Amino acid sequence: MGQDTKNYNNIASSPLLEPLPSSNSKRASKLQTLGNIIVTVVGTGVLGLPFAFRIAGWVAGSLGVAIVGISTYYCMLLLVMCREKLASEEPLGESNTYGDLGYRSFGTPGRYLTEVIIVVAQCAGSVAYFVFIGQNLYSVFQGQGLSMASYIFMLVPVEIGLSWIGSLSALAPFSIFADVCNVVAMGIVVKEDIQRAFGKGFSFGQRTMITSNIGGLPFAAGMAVFCFEGFGMTLALENSMQDRRKFPILLAQTFGGITLVYILFGFCGYMAFGEETRDIVTLNLPRNWSSLAVQVGLCVGLAFTLPIMLHPINEIFEGKLKIILRNNNDSTGLENICMYISRAIVVVGLAVLASFVPEFGVYASFVGSTLCAMLSFVMPATFHLKLFGSSLPIWQKALDSIVLLSGLFFAFYGTYNTIVGV
Template sequence: MAGGGQSAAAGVPLLEKSAGASRTQTLGNIIVSVVGTGVLGLPFALRIAGWLTGSVGVIVTGLCTYYCMLLLVQCREKLASEEDSMVKKSYGDLGYECMGRNGRYLTESLILIAQCGGSVAYLVFIGQNVSSMFNGRGLSVASCIFLLVPVEIGLSWIGSLSALAPFSIFAAICNLLAMAIVVKEDIQQAVDGEFSFRDRTAITSNIGGLPFAGGVAVFCFEGFGMTLALEASMKDKTQFPRLLAQAFTGISVVYALFGFFGYMAYGDQTRDIITLNLPRNWSSIAVQIGLCLGLVFTFPIMLHPIHEIIEGNLTKDSTTRMGKLGVYVSRAMVVMVLAVLASYVPGFAVFASLVGSTVCALISFVLPATFHLTLFGSSLQFWQKTLDFFILLCGLLFAVYGTYNAIVGL
């Protein structure tokens, strides 16, 4: 769950056993790979951008993400037809075909950075929630993060992902429960008459709030590393575009409504993780504990693509004693480095916006449009070229300004 969900094939447990997946299985894979902890930062994003502009932004982001996912599928189909090969192309393969070896390095490096960003976001999320549960007892967010390090190192040494896969679904269920409880609290406040539309900002007067909220929205939808794996796993691939459209329509509407209700309930008091706004009762604490436990056990799944890349370059034989020792040491170092980075992150939403504005925007919009223009070229109709160039330009501008805005702060 890089932001939205898990952005590596290993991160979605159903794909491990779903050669020829049905519509229901594929729909489940899409939801697990897209819906993640990032959604809990959407109410804060709407507080920054305004409920109207923020809600529209979430819907637009969902539409653009869906369109660019289809571009990736079209690019792979074109390459497969030209080469008459049954070998399925990965995102990195598309980068190589379009821009050579540097294209592969760029694509895989961005996916690696996005995976690291999602892993750091996991740690920040857990740290902030655990710290809030022990409020007043001197346990800081950084302390909570470092307390997790020995546990995560031990879990990262587990060789079988299938042993951890059920926790991925458990974390997704906890996300849905958290959303349901937040909406319940929102409705309760509405019934009690504790807020009015006049007290809530519809359109922010701070122009910097728009790219900030946009970065959070992109982070929530980021699941591009899974696009080609999802399509390849489906039994009837001709149904994938329609199924993807249905899934993204539902997810976009739920995201927009969730952000809207969350901001309406708490207004200017909306925290960067909405669960921190919940009253200190058994239900909210149980959800926070469930979310944290789910993420603790799915964190190693997020690290799996990182380990694959690092270990592939460190050693050619991991079966020898020295090779195994190198694997253990490298995995421990990865966890420790990510924990140190997470300890310096000022807040979940700020970091989510930064990751969404940088690598997620490049992976989700810039690269798919570039690949599509490169591979199809003159065969594209004028409106297709115009739309691809528009997405490419907007993606670059958003990445530059959104990064600057997230770094300097609002």
């Protein structure tokens, strides 16, 4: 029994991604890490921001995105600090996963609860990718006689192949390509928005500043939280970087830029389409060649982003498989075969779930209000308070408590508003 426990801890404490060699030359450079941060954080949620601004108003929406961005960055730093504390206490410095933090904070139940939340949250985010791609391809190729689910399942073989790639450094070229696709597509969308808005001669008075429907604010906030997805990849990104001391500064610079782009994107989209803004803003665009190219470009970019979303899911599942196989003295070759099969099953299962999602906007807000709020705010603040305890200054205890309680309140109240409708 003691040996089994030791094996479990050795496997469970491995990084979220495949362990990288000790040589820094094998790790991700600053540019590669930058690309991976952007492609991890920026996803489908950004295209729902104009709809969130429509619900909340452009002033409330801008402030909300800024607050969510700053809070998410702070909580990412909390995770890194917790990992560093535990790694310094381990003989081999092997505390690298979210699950490790849960285990050291609350024992085995903490590990299982943490891993369940990560798996469900990452699955929900991955489903959103499938839904977005399917919905946009269906819009682009109208009249072809195919359903949205058909386009989702066409993506499955590609995603299975990409999911078999083992490390962030190996995925970096795909990440950079996805970043280029997303930036170009978003730039064209903003250009279309500005041309439409100023071409119609609108005034700010025609757009809502702060909604009178208070119940709409949590809904919009859920969309904003969902935009800063990929939180479960924080420790993997930090662990993959050559000079990990520079990670907080790089993360701050990247988050600052992403937050400003989010505000600009949501603002321009709402100004352009007003109360006609749809839950995915690309569906508002006219059916011309540039707009269709934008939708296809975004789909391509997100298709290459999806494998990074799947990494935490695969790592947890594969950790459990390794325990079972090694306890049965099975060979490493069988482990590799099971890894490929499990990753394929994950992709197929998520595609099936995506085919049943009825509406992107409501789904994104629900995921942001529940899973993303727990993963991004509640759990990091809880771990930090638990692991550092009395060594924290009073101001940081108060700040962590505010983040924790606000995250819980937002999760419950935002979920309620999403379910009953805005």
